[in-house]
Amino acid sequence: MATIKDVAKKAHVSVATVSRVINQKGYVNEETKQMVLQAIEELNYVPNELARSLFQKKSHIVAVMMPHLTSYYFSDLLEVIEDETINANYRLMICNSKDDPAKESKYLKIFDQYNVDGIILISNTNRIEDYLALNIPMIEIDHNLSDAIPSITSNNFMGGKLAAEKLVSNGCKKIIHFRGPSGLVTVQDRTTGFQSVLKENNIKCFTYDLAFLSPDPKDIENKILAHLDADGIFCDSDVIAILAIQALKRAGRKIPEDVQVIGFDNIQLASMFEPKITTIEQSTSSIGKAALKSIMRLINGEELDYFHQTIDVKLIERDTTK
Amino acid sequence: MATIKDVAKKAHVSVATVSRVINQKGYVNEETKQMVLQAIEELNYVPNELARSLFQKKSHIVAVMMPHLTSYYFSDLLEVIEDETINANYRLMICNSKDDPAKESKYLKIFDQYNVDGIILISNTNRIEDYLALNIPMIEIDHNLSDAIPSITSNNFMGGKLAAEKLVSNGCKKIIHFRGPSGLVTVQDRTTGFQSVLKENNIKCFTYDLAFLSPDPKDIENKILAHLDADGIFCDSDVIAILAIQALKRAGRKIPEDVQVIGFDNIQLASMFEPKITTIEQSTSSIGKAALKSIMRLINGEELDYFHQTIDVKLIERDTTK
DNA sequence: TGCCTATATGTAACAAGTTACACATTTTTG
DNA sequence: CAAAAATGTGTAACTTGTTACATATAGGCA
Numbered sequence: 026m027a028t029i030k031d032v033a034k035k036a037h038v039s040v041a042t043v044s045r046v047i048n049q050k051g052y053v054n055e056e057t058k059q060m061v062l063q064a065i066e067e068l069n070y071v072p073n074e075l076a077r078s079l080f081q082k083k084s085h086i087v088a089v090m091m092p093h094l095t096s097y098y099f100s101d102l103l104e105v106i107e108d109e110t111i112n113a114n115y116r117l118m119i120c121n122s123k124d125d126p127a128k129e130s131k132y133l134k135i136f137d138q139y140n141v142d143g144i145i146l147i148s149n150t151n152r153i154e155d156y157l158a159l160n161i162p163m164i165e166i167d168h169n170l171s172d173a174i175p176s177i178t179s180n181n182f183m184g185g186k187l188a189a190e191k192l193v194s195n196g197c198k199k200i201i202h203f204r205g206p207s208g209l210v211t212v213q214d215r216t217t218g219f220q221s222v223l224k225e226n227n228i229k230c231f232t233y234d235l236a237f238l239s240p241d242p243k244d245i246e247n248k249i250l251a252h253l254d255a256d257g258i259f260c261d262s263d264v265i266a267i268l269a270i271q272a273l274k275r276a277g278r279k280i281p282e283d284v285q286v287i288g289f290d291n292i293q294l295a296s297m298f299e300p301k302i303t304t305i306e307q308s309t310s311s312i313g314k315a316a317l318k319s320i321m322r323l324i325n326g327e328e329l330d331y332f333h334q335t336i337d338v339k340l341i342e343r344d345t346t347k
Numbered sequence: 348m349a350t351i352k353d354v355a356k357k358a359h360v361s362v363a364t365v366s367r368v369i370n371q372k373g374y375v376n377e378e379t380k381q382m383v384l385q386a387i388e389e390l391n392y393v394p395n396e397l398a399r400s401l402f403q404k405k406s407h408i409v410a411v412m413m414p415h416l417t418s419y420y421f422s423d424l425l426e427v428i429e430d431e432t433i434n435a436n437y438r439l440m441i442c443n444s445k446d447d448p449a450k451e452s453k454y455l456k457i458f459d460q461y462n463v464d465g466i467i468l469i470s471n472t473n474r475i476e477d478y479l480a481l482n483i484p485m486i487e488i489d490h491n492l493s494d495a496i497p498s499i500t501s502n503n504f505m506g507g508k509l510a511a512e513k514l515v516s517n518g519c520k521k522i523i524h525f526r527g528p529s530g531l532v533t534v535q536d537r538t539t540g541f542q543s544v545l546k547e548n549n550i551k552c553f554t555y556d557l558a559f560l561s562p563d564p565k566d567i568e569n570k571i572l573a574h575l576d577a578d579g580i581f582c583d584s585d586v587i588a589i590l591a592i593q594a595l596k597r598a599g600r601k602i603p604e605d606v607q608v609i610g611f612d613n614i615q616l617a618s619m620f621e622p623k624i625t626t627i628e629q630s631t632s633s634i635g636k637a638a639l640k641s642i643m644r645l646i647n648g649e650e651l652d653y654f655h656q657t658i659d660v661k662l663i664e665r666d667t668t669k
Numbered sequence: 670t671g672c673c674t675a676t677a678t679g680t681a682a683c684a685a686g687t688t689a690c691a692c693a694t695t696t697t698t699g
Numbered sequence: 700c701a702a703a704a705a706t707g708t709g710t711a712a713c714t715t716g717t718t719a720c721a722t723a724t725a726g727g728c729a
Binding site: 026074103123135275293297 | 348396414417423439443445453460628
Binding site: 038039040041042045051052053054057076078079080081248 | 705706707708709710711713714715718
């Protein structure tokens with residue numbers, strides 16, 4: 026593989042001049058520049074990023090830490106983050122913690138070793154000090170583990186509120202809320218927003234916690250059978266909504282006549298499934314773009330517009346509500 | 348951040364000795380070793396991987412090129428690949444081509460710049476020479492773009508055959524095959540396997556091509572209405588199967604009494620959906636593990652057991668077949 | 670005893686870039 | 700027209716680690 030020396034020799038100049046041409050820095054005569062560019066072309070030269078990074082103490086690598094990759098919400102988000110990262114001329118190192126602290130700390134070491142320039146953190150770790158100790162620009166998505174780390178989240182409070190308002194205005198009197206793990210701020214915020222409206226209207230609600238990754242269908246079915254007269258169900262994910270709808274059908278409940286269902290996320294399947302699911306849309310695209318914009322500002326030492334940024338959600342009305 | 352020099356100074360030895368301790372190479376006195384280890388501990392020293400990589404011309408990075416990240420099959424696969432990569436003590440750089448040649452060649456340059464050690468390629472590019480020119484160990488998954496690149500694929504022929512045998516032995520006489528894009532070898536192999544059994548049994552089959560990423564529900568519905576008397580449907584993905592089943596329900600066809608459906612992939616949803624979908628399971632876990640094993644052998648200059656490796660598939664019987 | 674080998678450690682070159690600084694030439698300015 | 704500023708280019712130090720080679724000592728063996 027050709028190095029900068031080979032290019033220098035071929036163009037009859039010094040490596041410094043080649044470097045100046047590549048980085049468009051300092052003075053270079055137009056003719057010299059053309060000769061260098063031609064040598065680069067002929068040798069098929071690509072500057073070695075490792076050497077560059079070593080000197081500059083910048084790797085041009087952004088790392089994203091995710092709890093898993095196989096749910097729609099996360100893979101959608103990952104796709105946006107990857108795209109925005111490459112557009113910003115950075116590379117993406119992907120880290121799947123699988124909620125395993127050992128794997129997560131293995132990655133923390135790697136961040137150090139590679140001079141990772143920025144970290145996008147989606148994690149519920151209880152070792153947030155380890156992250157802070159790295160002293161690497163960082164932003165969180167969907168969490169708020171430290172006041173020292175800027176964050177981006179959907180407006181989950183608003184999501185819960187929108188769902189409740191819809192169910193209430195459609196006449197629901199007895200409601201079930203299948204929510205995610207109550208340890209997550211996102212889930213807490215949704216619950217608060219949802220409850221705020223229900224309380225105002227004096228409506229009874231049964232709340233149950235479920236895992237996001239693989240919610241237990243049997244569990245959902247049992248809860249539904251336990252409250253067969255419920256007329257409104259709010260689910261913290263579209264996958265949960267799909268499971269709930271199927272349990273309701275088996276129990277002979279008509280949707281949306283007998284019972285109305287609202288999901289969360291607006292995954293592709295929500296509109297493919299029959300009946301098409303009314304849901305609260307989280308804009309993974311906006312979240313991902315905001316994340317990259319913020320991390321790039323931090324990397325470049327600029328100020329952020331918002332320390333804790335909130336992305337609006339939207340109620341998408343389909344066939345599971347009246 | 349501490350460097351090897353800081354450690355050397357603190358332990359009153361030379362950098363060479365520190366390096367020997369870190370890499371467990373060459374002779375080091377036990378006492379000296381302990382002093383060095385203590386200095387490392389106290390300084391919280393982590394060797395800079397960029398400097399290391401630069402010298403060794405090895406980055407310890409594996410890149411995976413995928414056409415997209417948001418379908419279950421790919422995100423499952425990615426999760427396995429990520430896990431196996433980190434277990435092999437490598438890091439994963441993720442590359443989402445989005446079937447965009449421009450983005451793909453941007454990544455090719457990056458592979459060069461970072462001295463990427465190995466590439467796991469899932470792509471239908473028509474510029475395979477560009478990959479070969481990189482001279483980086485490579486393996487393909489689900490494709491066979493060059494005889495020079497070892498590959499790993501599910502036994503798609505077997506998958507098609509198993510599906511056909513099931514439908515035929517269950518008495519189907521008029522069959523629809525909703526397959527993926529016919530340009531993919533995986534799709535071709537499935538079709539060949541499927542047809543081989545149908546021909547033997549003299550059974551009529553209508554074959555339609557669909558996109559994998561977002562198959563058009565309207566299109567599927569129209570084809571189903573055009574052959575309302577079909578009694579067997581083979582779908583090249585579970586998502587297609589879900590769409591087909593819903594169209595069939597709307598058309599008043601009973602499953603599996605009137606018509607039987609077989610999907611492909613065995614995504615999580617296939618067993619959550621109602622009716623639970625009979626499907627051909629691809630083991631993303633086996634594929635991912637085989638991919639990492641192969642690429643590691645190539646990186647280490649070892650021989651492969653199989654140049655083109657085939658992973659068995661399995662028929663999972665559920666409620667959409669008799 | 671003398672030579673060979675194993676053990677132990679340091680010096681300096683090297684990987685492939687970037688850039689401070691020196692120096693030369695040309696252009697601008699007062 | 701002299702001084703200052705702008706332009707153009709090269710040398711060498713620097714980023715952080717690895718390792719070939721030099722050197723030194725101790726123990727084993729003929």
